Structures are given as structure tokens and as C-alpha cells.
Amino acid sequence: MNGITKLGNIIVKEIRVKSALSRSGLPEYDYALNPYLGCQHGCIYCYAMDFTRGEPGVKWGGEVVYVKVNLVQALLRDIRRLRPGIVGISTITDPYQPVESRYKLTRRSIEVLCNADYHVSIQTKSALIIRDIDVISKCGRAVDVGFTITTMRDTYRVIEPMAAHPHGKGIST
Ligand code: SF4
Numbered sequence: 234m235n236g237i238t239k240l241g242n243i244i245v246k247e248i249r250v251k252s253a254l255s256r257s258g259l260p261e262y263d264y265a266l267n268p269y270l271g272c273q274h275g276c277i278y279c280y281a282m283d284f285t286r287g288e289p290g291v292k293w294g295g296e297v298v299y300v301k302v303n304l305v306q307a308l309l310r311d312i313r314r315l316r317p318g319i320v321g322i323s324t325i326t327d328p329y330q331p332v333e334s335r336y337k338l339t340r341r342s343i344e345v346l347c348n349a350d351y352h353v354s355i356q357t358k359s360a361l362i363i364r365d366i367d368v369i370s371k372c373g374r375a376v377d378v379g380f381t382i383t384t385m386r387d388t389y390r391v392i393e394p395m396a397a398h399p400h401g402k403g404i405s406t
Pocket residue numbers: 272273274275276278279280281294325326327358
């Protein structure tokens with residue numbers, strides 16, 4: 234464990250990892266890349282906490298997020314030994330949850346993967362992805378992006394308390 238800081242009400246804990254890419258259990262992906270453990274969006278229907286070990290899984294959705302601070306260095310090592318394929322970002326956390334605005338791990342990972350001929354598939358509920366349009370555009374067809382919009386009504390706040398507003402107003406990044 235490295236540094237421990239706060240981002241709003243969330244405790245942010247920095248950890249180091251040996252690798253960035255793991256084999257994906259999802260049929261559409263070859264690899265999964267998760268820059269963070271835990272997810273600040275805290276959707277009430279989320280099942281990802283069941284796949285997250287330790288404190289980030291127990292305190293899911295608003296208390297603590299772990300940050301893989303050396304993720305990009307680990308990714309650079311991984312791509313030298315692995316065969317390019319399709320990478321799901323992220324599979325058990327939102328890659329554009331608010332803490333990404335500080336660490337930019339998702340942004341930097343997309344750059345590395347596209348330059349190494351991997352295909353990147355991004356799933357998010359956050360408007361913060363707009364920040365990275367420049368990087369995503371350069372990747373061209375090597376990137377696809379999926380958004381989840383559960384409802385257009387204000388009741389979304391009950392279901393997805395920290396996700397971006399479906400109409401874009403008062404955007405939560
Ligand atoms: S954004 Fe995704 S990973 Fe995060 S809490 Fe919601 S469903 Fe779970």
C-alpha cells in the first residue's frame with residue numbers, strides 16, 4: 234500500500250500491481266484491464282462487488298477506492314510478452330469514475346494499447362470520458378465505447394447515486 238488520500242468523501246488508497254492485463258472470462262474480450270478496485274458510482278444493482286476481494290468489495294460504492302498507481306508501467310511490460318487482442322476497460326469498475334480525473338490511468342492505458350495494436354472496448358456511465366475524446370479519436374476503429382443509461386428519469390439518483398445525469402445536467406464526473 235502506498236499513499237492514502239481523500240477525494241471528496243472517498244478514501245483513495247494507492248496500490249502497486251505486477252501486471253495490468255488479466256485474461257477475461259467474458260467471451261467478447263481477450264483481456265480485462267481495471268485501473269481501480271471499487272467504484273464510486275455505487276449502483277444499487279451492481280454485481281461487481283462480488284468479484285472484488287477485500288476492502289474495496291466490502292465497502293463498495295462510496296467509501297474507498299484502490300488505485301493501481303503503477304498500472305501503465307505494468308501494462309508496458311505486459312504488452313511486450315502478450316499477443317494483441319481485445320481489452321475490456323473496465324470489467325469490474327467504471328474506468329471513468331471520479332478518481333480517474335486525478336490519476337488518468339484509463340486515458341494513459343488507452344494510448345498505450347492503441348499504439349500497440351490492441352483493440353480497446355470501454356464501458357462507462359461517466360461523462361468524464363469526454364475529456365479523452367482526443368485520445369480516443371486517434372485510435373479510430375481500434376476503440377469502441379458503450380454507455381449505460383438505465384432511465385431518463387430523476388429516479389436514476391436512487392439507482393445510480395454517483396453516475397452522470399442521463400440528460401447531462403449537473404454532470405457527475
Ligand atoms: S458504474 Fe458499473 S461498476 Fe460502478 S457501481 Fe455502477 S454498475 Fe458497478
